[in-house]
Amino acid sequence: MRDIKLAAIKKEDSKTIIYVDDVAIGNGFCVIAGPCSVENEKQTIETAIAVKKAGADMLRGGAFKPRTSPYAFQGLGLMGLKILKKAKAETGLPIVTEVIDTRDVPWVSEYADVLQIGARNMQNFSLLKEVGKARKPVLLKRGMNSTIEEWLYCAEYILNEGNPEVILCERGIRTFETYTRNTLDISSVPCLKGLTHLPVIVDPSHASGMANLVPYLSYAAVAAGADGLIVEVHIKPEDAICDKNQTLNTVEFARMMKKIRSLYAFIEENQ
Amino acid sequence: MRDIKLAAIKKEDSKTIIYVDDVAIGNGFCVIAGPCSVENEKQTIETAIAVKKAGADMLRGGAFKPRTSPYAFQGLGLMGLKILKKAKAETGLPIVTEVIDTRDVPWVSEYADVLQIGARNMQNFSLLKEVGKARKPVLLKRGMNSTIEEWLYCAEYILNEGNPEVILCERGIRTFETYTRNTLDISSVPCLKGLTHLPVIVDPSHASGMANLVPYLSYAAVAAGADGLIVEVHIKPEDAICDKNQTLNTVEFARMMKKIRSLYAFIEENQ
Amino acid sequence: MRDIKLAAIKKEDSKTIIYVDDVAIGNGFCVIAGPCSVENEKQTIETAIAVKKAGADMLRGGAFKPRTSPYAFQGLGLMGLKILKKAKAETGLPIVTEVIDTRDVPWVSEYADVLQIGARNMQNFSLLKEVGKARKPVLLKRGMNSTIEEWLYCAEYILNEGNPEVILCERGIRTFETYTRNTLDISSVPCLKGLTHLPVIVDPSHASGMANLVPYLSYAAVAAGADGLIVEVHIKPEDAICDKNQTLNTVEFARMMKKIRSLYAFIEENQ
């Protein structure tokens, strides 16, 4: 990892803490929750209110959806971003949303508090350079076939353009095992803690593809030393347009949040 | 998983608890620790005493070593088993040791309290049938390229021969990521908890190949709901004949054990 | 593969043949050759002359290079495209070159005869839509972790925007095997022949990462039914800025071409 320079831990380094409004990522445990896609105003705002009440720190929701099939729902685009803005006005939760095109970075940045780079675009170097020029933190998902080294190089692309605020997000890698959607590489969390000063969070929803596994993987993420989670929550998962099998309902999420907060507090005290 | 019958959870099932001397696996959190290989009496007994003191429940140690190269140390064989017997006499710790040949099952069973089937032999069906006829519990490691389904079928092979005492051990799968030795599939723990009544433990040493990751993966295993761990510990890891990079020294192990016990207790109380 | 519509074989289908100047892809065996990167005029034009002489049908060369590290050579950009134009003027070979940003598609199309989408951008859906609107054939490389199904969906994205000219390029997938750079999935060739009417070519250079394997993989591609190859060739591989280990020199390429042409002719006659 010879050329990992800006992302690498140096002697004088303290860990990077990223502030989004009054939320700190990299200091304490940060939970980002919300629906896979922004489907409409009601669904988004009700979910936002519920996750806020359960203790989430930020709201996630996709307005641009990278979908395997061109015939699948591609997201509401600008309308979706406007709905997210309303959800923020309603709840105060900062917005994490994906950007998928270099041309969209400037105007999506007006709606997003954190720009998400999805797994499929992890090595879209043009997009990395563009968000590297933006003045917003970037949540960089690991590509599903990316090594930890390649992933750090992608962070380096963003840092090298002048944007120091990168959050790494482990979301499962693709392996031969098909029982789960992907394989959560929980080891990547302590690995990264030894390699980089950037915060590291975990996405248990895409990693597993199964809602009933999400709490267990979330507890494991806390125990392994992650700085936070990004979790799919929907007021009615069975009606969700995408990812319904991996999405928690608001009751399940609230129950999990309670345990996560107490587990994190226990671990902090006993370190 | 149509043909998973004996291993599958049934309505009337309670979880299987396996008793080895006064140790219970599947009830509470069980830690098996010890060297990769039995190298000599001093190393084995000193390690046994240290892990016992740190709170380990059983002693692991290989007398037959399946090694990639035929020119690598193949284990002490019978002499190794005799050393393990002495270590048990000294500490009271039950012995977990690997068997690699159908012809050895009867006599290795006289020394072992738990017969280990290694990852490379997971689908050695002759060996599975043979340990299925033994009157000792079997620790069945997941093959490094095995699906959860195939692994359960291997448990089924053992159960089907009349041996009801099988412990499943997740030890990492082989993926494209080479930073770690294997990729710990932490999701397999909650998956299996929904599929089988058998106890599930985790091997963080082989999963990571890196001693500094072992504690974090161990905490994650506790949090994900595992029933125990099997960990490589050596009085002097730098002198170990095999697996030195992934082996804890006795001080590191003791420190980790303390945290594991308190973490497990906290989670049990707060469930 | 329910939603593979435009890319799928239908009863009335004949195979798609794509014409680029006087080269036909999907009818006969088409060889695209040239350097990984356009480094300078001399290197590019000399290589072009050599591969033309050896019987190549088109010239490849990267002006925009997606590189793992931001500190690695990123390509000459516009200057590189101008050099490719000169190489075409000199040799008559049509130009295949990669485009990596939606904003570049219109003006790169003025220099390229075929727009290449690289493996890392296979699921850059914005880029797929943009090249779907271009009036140039698209060479779509398989993502290194993409299933055949996902790859066909990416072709479908392009076709669905109105561009019927898509060439699929197998370039190896990422597996646990590290002896070769990637693992050439030779089976994908006959698989695709049963699933789609689009032409399928093979990239033995990236698939293997080893120049000495390139001829054997090329012969295998011919035998498996591929419509062509894309091969890295350099006048002086040892001085190449990228991919030197997998690049043939012009003598090796000429020797291989002779065998490929005779092998293809033999197979055509004996079908």
Place this chain on the structure above:
Amino acid sequence: MRDIKLAAIKKEDSKTIIYVDDVAIGNGFCVIAGPCSVENEKQTIETAIAVKKAGADMLRGGAFKPRTSPYAFQGLGLMGLKILKKAKAETGLPIVTEVIDTRDVPWVSEYADVLQIGARNMQNFSLLKEVGKARKPVLLKRGMNSTIEEWLYCAEYILNEGNPEVILCERGIRTFETYTRNTLDISSVPCLKGLTHLPVIVDPSHASGMANLVPYLSYAAVAAGADGLIVEVHIKPEDAICDKNQTLNTVEFARMMKKIRSLYAFIEENQ
């Protein structure tokens, strides 16, 4: 590959040729064909006669079947071996059959002309040592998650016991791609040709799991430089107890054999 000694190419090496009755492996192109399992006398002998007529050099057939589920057909055992012996008496074809237990090696050697080690037992080192003591050639299949290096070490285990006759068989590796049963690693053929003097053959049936791909993969194997094939053929594939989807009928096999023989002859002449 520091410790690959006996299997490695040395200056003074000529390629190893293994003689089985009047069949030479490693000199010319050798085709082993027959059913997955020996099911009964009629099926085995009729298949043997058909593959002999089509030009096969040896007969394959399993009497001991390593099956994922303990409830699946486990093979006819001794009765199966006796049927194979009759098939040999009828056709003259030498017999290739799998051995799965160290205890069986001596007596199975009385029926088999070549002892097969299956993919699941590639790293069953006890079994490797035992066949290393046998006086029969060994066909060593690559484990589905084994690197080329590990595979060569397994050959080394056999050679190191004094048996110089090892045939390596590439049969596909396990990857994320599920469209085919496994992924044929065609590159392993030329890789091995540069690393070892042992003959290398290809199993296109297990590699693909799809009968319609078998001919294409077989042609690719010829073109890539393999020394032979092992192919599943059944008089009535739709009635086969195992592997029906990947098994050729005798007409398909005969058609493929004709092309293989002419393709191999062409390549030999034009080298």
